[in-house]
Amino acid sequence: MAPYETAAARSATLRGALGAASAALALAITQPAWAQDSAPIKIGVIAEAQAVAGSSIPQAAQIAADEINAKGGVDGRKIEIVSYDNHSSSAESVRAFQRAVNEDHVNAVIGSYISEVVLALEPWAGRLKTVFITPGAASDVITQNIAKDYEHNKYTFHGYLTSGALAGLVCDAAKDMLVDGLKMKTAVIMSEDAAWTGPLDAGYEVCLPKIGLKVLDHIRFSPDTTDFTPIFNKIEGQKPDVIITGISHVGTQPTVQWKSQQVPIPMFGISSQATNSTFWKDTNGATEGVIYQGVSGPGVAVTPKTLPFVDAFAKKFGNMPSYAGYTAYDDVYIIVDAIKRAGSLDSDKLVDAMEKTDTVGTIGRIQFLPKGDPHVHGLKTGPGLITGLMLQWQDGKQVNMWPAALANGKLEFPSFVKIASGR
Amino acid sequence: MLFWQILIDGFAISSLYALGATGFTLIFGVTGVLNLSHGAIMVAAAVAAWAASGNFGAGAYVAAIFGIVVALLLALATYYLIVRRLQLSRAVREEEKEIFILTATLLWGIMIQEAIAYLFTNNAKTVLPIVDGVITILGVRTPANEIFTALVCWAAIGGLWLFVNRTLAGKAVLAASMNPRGVALLGIELATVYVGVWAIYGALAGVAGVLLGMFLGVSSYSAGPLTASAFSIVVLGGLGSVSGSLIAAYVVGYLETLTAYLISPAYRAIPALLLLVAVMYVRPRGLLGRR
Numbered sequence: 001m002a003p004y005e006t007a008a009a010r011s012a013t014l015r016g017a018l019g020a021a022s023a024a025l026a027l028a029i030t031q032p033a034w035a036q037d038s039a040p041i042k043i044g045v046i047a048e049a050q051a052v053a054g055s056s057i058p059q060a061a062q063i064a065a066d067e068i069n070a071k072g073g074v075d076g077r078k079i080e081i082v083s084y085d086n087h088s089s090s091a092e093s094v095r096a097f098q099r100a101v102n103e104d105h106v107n108a109v110i111g112s113y114i115s116e117v118v119l120a121l122e123p124w125a126g127r128l129k130t131v132f133i134t135p136g137a138a139s140d141v142i143t144q145n146i147a148k149d150y151e152h153n154k155y156t157f158h159g160y161l162t163s164g165a166l167a168g169l170v171c172d173a174a175k176d177m178l179v180d181g182l183k184m185k186t187a188v189i190m191s192e193d194a195a196w197t198g199p200l201d202a203g204y205e206v207c208l209p210k211i212g213l214k215v216l217d218h219i220r221f222s223p224d225t226t227d228f229t230p231i232f233n234k235i236e237g238q239k240p241d242v243i244i245t246g247i248s249h250v251g252t253q254p255t256v257q258w259k260s261q262q263v264p265i266p267m268f269g270i271s272s273q274a275t276n277s278t279f280w281k282d283t284n285g286a287t288e289g290v291i292y293q294g295v296s297g298p299g300v301a302v303t304p305k306t307l308p309f310v311d312a313f314a315k316k317f318g319n320m321p322s323y324a325g326y327t328a329y330d331d332v333y334i335i336v337d338a339i340k341r342a343g344s345l346d347s348d349k350l351v352d353a354m355e356k357t358d359t360v361g362t363i364g365r366i367q368f369l370p371k372g373d374p375h376v377h378g379l380k381t382g383p384g385l386i387t388g389l390m391l392q393w394q395d396g397k398q399v400n401m402w403p404a405a406l407a408n409g410k411l412e413f414p415s416f417v418k419i420a421s422g423r
Numbered sequence: 424m425l426f427w428q429i430l431i432d433g434f435a436i437s438s439l440y441a442l443g444a445t446g447f448t449l450i451f452g453v454t455g456v457l458n459l460s461h462g463a464i465m466v467a468a469a470v471a472a473w474a475a476s477g478n479f480g481a482g483a484y485v486a487a488i489f490g491i492v493v494a495l496l497l498a499l500a501t502y503y504l505i506v507r508r509l510q511l512s513r514a515v516r517e518e519e520k521e522i523f524i525l526t527a528t529l530l531w532g533i534m535i536q537e538a539i540a541y542l543f544t545n546n547a548k549t550v551l552p553i554v555d556g557v558i559t560i561l562g563v564r565t566p567a568n569e570i571f572t573a574l575v576c577w578a579a580i581g582g583l584w585l586f587v588n589r590t591l592a593g594k595a596v597l598a599a600s601m602n603p604r605g606v607a608l609l610g611i612e613l614a615t616v617y618v619g620v621w622a623i624y625g626a627l628a629g630v631a632g633v634l635l636g637m638f639l640g641v642s643s644y645s646a647g648p649l650t651a652s653a654f655s656i657v658v659l660g661g662l663g664s665v666s667g668s669l670i671a672a673y674v675v676g677y678l679e680t681l682t683a684y685l686i687s688p689a690y691r692a693i694p695a696l697l698l699l700v701a702v703m704y705v706r707p708r709g710l711l712g713r714r
Contacts, residue, residue, distance in 0.1 A: 050540040050643075088545070193689060221688040224648065226639045229432045230683035252547035253640040260566040262557045273546065281477045282548050 040080035041073075041345065043335060044100035045328070046093050046111035046121070049085035052276045053113045053248075056313075056325030057135055058083035061110055063312050064332035074339055079332070082106055090120035097121050101128045107345045108132070110159075110331045113272075113324040115139035115195040118156075125155040129347045131338075131354065133157040133331045136324030138248075140164045140199035143375040150371060154351050157368060158378045159331045160324070161295070161388070163196050165381045167203025170244070170269050170293050173390040173402045175211040177291075177411070178268065182419055184241035187213040190231065190254075190267075191246030192223045200246045200270065208244065216240050223249040228257040236263060241419075245292075248272035252282045259286035262416035268390075269293060277320035280396045287393040289413045291401065295363040296326045297391045299408060300400045306362045330361030363388075427561045429677075429684050435569040437676025438576035439634060443649065444656040444668040445580055446627035452663035453600040453620045456506055457525055460532030461628060462649030463539075464501070468494035468629040469636030470539050470643075473548040483551045490550065490636070491629030497535065498625025502618065505531050532646060540643040547645075550636035572634045579630050580669070583623070596620055600663070655699050661712025670710055674698070 045061045048054025058081065065079040073079060082104050084096035093112060100106045109125070112118050113136025122145055125132035132155055134142065140162045146153040161169070178184040189204050191197040201218065208215050216238045221231055231254075235243060243265050247254060251273025258267060267290050273279055274292040298320060301307050309329055313321045321329070338353035339345060355377075359366050364386035369378045379386055390402035392411060399409035413419060447461050472490030475481040481489065505527045509515060515523050539545075552568045559565070587593040599606045599616045607613050635641055635649075656675055660667030675695045683691045702709065 050545045052544050052546045055544065219688070222691070224644075225688055225691065226645070227432075227436055227679075227683070227691075228688075230428075230680065231688050233428055233432075234684070250547070252549055252642075256549045256640050260552065260555075260557075260568055262564060262566070276546070278546070282473075282546055284476070284549055284551050286549070 038077065040078040041336075041339065042080045042082055042104065042106040043332060044097075044104065044106035044109040044111075045081055045083040046086050046096045046100070046109060047083065047324075047328075048088045048112065048114065049083075051088060051113075052278055053136060053272060053322040053324050054088070056322040057110065057113065057328040059317050060309075060313060060321050060325035060329040061332050063309070063316060064329045064336075067312075068332070068336055074336055079336060081332075086112065086117065088114060088117070090117050093117045094120055094124055097124045097130075097132075098128070101130050106130070107339070108335045108350065110135055110328055110335075113137055113160075113322075115142065118142055119145075119195065122153060122156045126152040129155060131155050131157070131335065131347055131350050133159040133334070135159045135327035135331050136322075138163045138166060138196040138200070140375065141195065143369070143378040147374050147376050150376065154377070155347060156377060157334075157354055158375075159327050159334070160379070161381065161386070162375055162378050163198070163200035164203045164375070165378070166270055166293065166388075167200050167207060169381065169388040170204070170390075171207035171211050173293065173388075174208070174213060174242075174244070174268065176404070177390060177402055178242055179212045181411075182241075185212065185214060186216050186240045187242045187244045188216050188235045188238055188240040188265075189218045189244045189246065190235065191218075191220055192225075192249055193220045194223055194249060196248065197246045204244055204246070213242070213244075225250065226253060228254045229261060232258060232261055232263045236265065240265060243267045243269075245269035245271050251279070255279075255283050255290060256286040258290075259283075259288070259414070259416075264416055264418040266291065266413060266417050266419065272323065274393065275323045275391075275398075277398070280393065285396065288395070289393065289417055291390060291392045291411075294389045294391050294398075295323055295386065297389055297398050297400045300389060300406050302363055302389070302406065303360050303365075305360060309362050326362045330363065330366060333361065334359065334366060424562055425684065427563050429680050431560060431563050431565055432569075433673075433677040433680035435573045435638070436680060437673040438573040439631065439638065440652065440656055440676050441669050441672035442576040442579055442627060442634070443631040444653045444660070444672050445583065445665060446624040446631070447653040448657045448660070448663060448665055448668045449583070449627070450620065450624045451657065452665070453596055454506075454617050455521070456528070457654075458501065458624075459525060459529040459650055459654075460497075460501055460505075460535060461653050462646040462651070463532035463535035464494050464497045464625070464628045465632030465635060465649050466539060466641050466643060466646045467497055467535055468632030469550055469641040470543055470548060472550040472633045472636060474543065476551040477548075483553045486551055487553060487633045490633040491626055494629025494632055495622060495625035498621050498628060499618070501528065501531060502621040532650065536643050536646040539646075543643075545643045547640045547642035548636065549640040550633055552637045568637055572638050575630065575634060579627060583627070583665075586623075592619065655696070657709075659699050659702055659709055661709030664709070664711040667709055667711030 045058045047057035061081050065081045069078045086093040108131040110133055115137040118134045118137035143158050191201055245267050271292040275294045279287055334357055338350050342349040342353035367380045369375050389400050391398045391400050401407050450458050468490040471493035472486040475489040476486040509524050554567045554571045556567045557564050558567050587597050595611050595616055656671045657668050660671030678695045679691050682694050
């Protein structure tokens with residue numbers, strides 16, 4: 001804790017040299033510096049409090065902080081979570097970030113599951129030299145920006161999978177489940193037009209043919225689409241074996257219309273809203289049979305830390321964490337672990353320590369890609385690190401299907417879905 | 424095949440637009456109020472119906488009725504708390520009242536929208552459908568709920584037509600839209616007519632909201648776009664003209680469906696908006712507007 005000792009020493013010298021009046025002034029000026037020794041370590045959390053995915057972020061961070069504080073904190077200093085609601089807006093997020101750093105003096109920021117928001121905050125993390133980690137955004141551009149201008153952008157870390165990595169994980173699962181398991185041959189990609197789906201779709205286009213799924217068409221639709229009838233009709237006309245999804249801003253509406261229209265083709269891929277435990281209720285059960293990628297699932301012990309976290313969350317908040325909840329919980333531990341190893345709250349030292357992270361979180365083993373990688377500060381994926389899961393909604397429950405070692409059920413589809421191998 | 428698909432899908436969505444716009448234009452035609460909280464009231468109806476079945480285990484019918492009642496109460500609240508207060512206010516100059524009411528209903532809509540987002544999150548929700556399953560019409564597999572939606576929309580619009588043209592109370596409403604002073608001279612309390620119209624409006628908006636929630640699903644985000652779509656349909660059809668709104672609803676509904684099928688779903692809304700701009704240039708009073 002060298003910087004504080006220097007500051008305290010400096011204030012002592014001042015006090016010796018100056019009169020009583022200026023001593024009081026000096027005390028007031030230097031107070032924050034040495035008072036920090038016992039003051040809490042503050043972590044700002046900027047999130048979408050009104051969105052299901054975002055609302056878990058501050059809640060999960062609080063659970064991690066409570067756990068750390070119950071064990072005595074960091075060298076006797078408590079962790080304090082300061083949370084800000086950004087109303088899903090980039091502009092409000094930037095204001096919250098400035099306030100968090102300049103007025104509330106947070107030591108690091110965890111923020112947002114929306115790529116557009118994270119991309120708006122990234123330059124501010126550089127300008128205000130504050131460690132910033134996102135628990136849920138997926139755009140590859142976040143890490144590409146760090147690679148492009150490392151010195152300026154190195155304060156940003158990507159605590160969730162990039163879209164490119166997600167596409168790879170979906171293809172890994174599709175190979176085992178669809179191509180080898182169900183003998184499928186063709187697919188249509190259906191994704192929303194947003195920052196995060198650009199690299200996802202590019203990844204799909206490359207990896208699906210490689211695993212043996214021919215891409216018949218690629219439909220991108222506006223995220224404010226409400227009527228999906230034309231989209232499903234168009235897809236059905238092309239007779240693919242499976243619809244590979246890339247949806248997050250939308251979820252309820254395409255799922256409900258998939259069911260009410262009885263589209264006979266299964267949906268498989270990224271469907272962020274399907275990861276929420278409330279999705280069954282939001283869709284009145286229309287999500288039955290939908291297969292989606294996740295980093296966690298109820299009852300799935302991805303790591304020894306996963307289930308204890310889920311239990312603690314459910315006990316405190318009465319529902320299950322969203323995908324960004326798991327990562328937000330891990331992010332607090334990653335930051336605290338880095339602070340301990342750095343022995344300092346200095347942002348540059350924290351960045352160095354964060355880069356050396358090697359810890360087991362709730363979604364797998366966490367390591368960041370090193371400087372020089374095109375996705376520097378992104379999470380490493382693959383066997384032994386993070387592999388992700390593939391889950392299916394069955395009778396109101398999220399059941400894990402993949403990887404086989406963690407599976408707790410078998411694929412089942414609603415009667416209107418016709419599986420290609422049976423055609 | 425594609426032709427029938429466009430025809431059937433376009434019909435369902437257009438009917439829903441028509442019902443949504445009818446209440447909006449009725450309120451404007453009779454009371455002169457452009458109610459910009461329209462979308463929020465529709466969303467509130469859908470979310471209330473969703474909550475009734477999801478949180479309290481109500482059946483599909485009970486949930487739908489609950490949603491409609493919530494919209495009716497909100498419409499009356501809009502009248503008593505917002506519109507009436509401003510109309511009677513001495514602090515606001517008479518010629519400025521219109522713009523004050525416009526702004527107030529906009530803010531009231533945002534308040535409702537934010538309250539929904541706060542209480543129920545901004546995730547999209549769907550109302551338990553009253554009829555399930557699909558029916559094949561001319562080779563097009565159509566959700567039964569889509570047909571149900573179109574039928575209920577037309578029943579509601581037809582009911583409104585019968586009320587306005589065949590009942591004494593309805594004729595008073597029609598008269599009030601033409602000459603409010605004349606109605607008052609005949610000994611009919613104008614305030615009573617207005618309350619009745621707001622109640623009818625609330626019920627129509629409620630039915631439209633619940634059906635929308637069943638058919639497409641809604642989130643608190645939908646409030647703004649729903650108001651905008653009702654507003655543009657009403658402007659296209661001619662402010663205050665119910666039949667103009669009905670025609671405009673079908674023009675917009677089919678234009679959107681055609682675009683989604685033949686060009687790309689991503690550009691769905693654009694041609695209808697271009698048409699609206701074109702109509703503003705060529706025929707500012709709208710298709711069937713009187714003023």
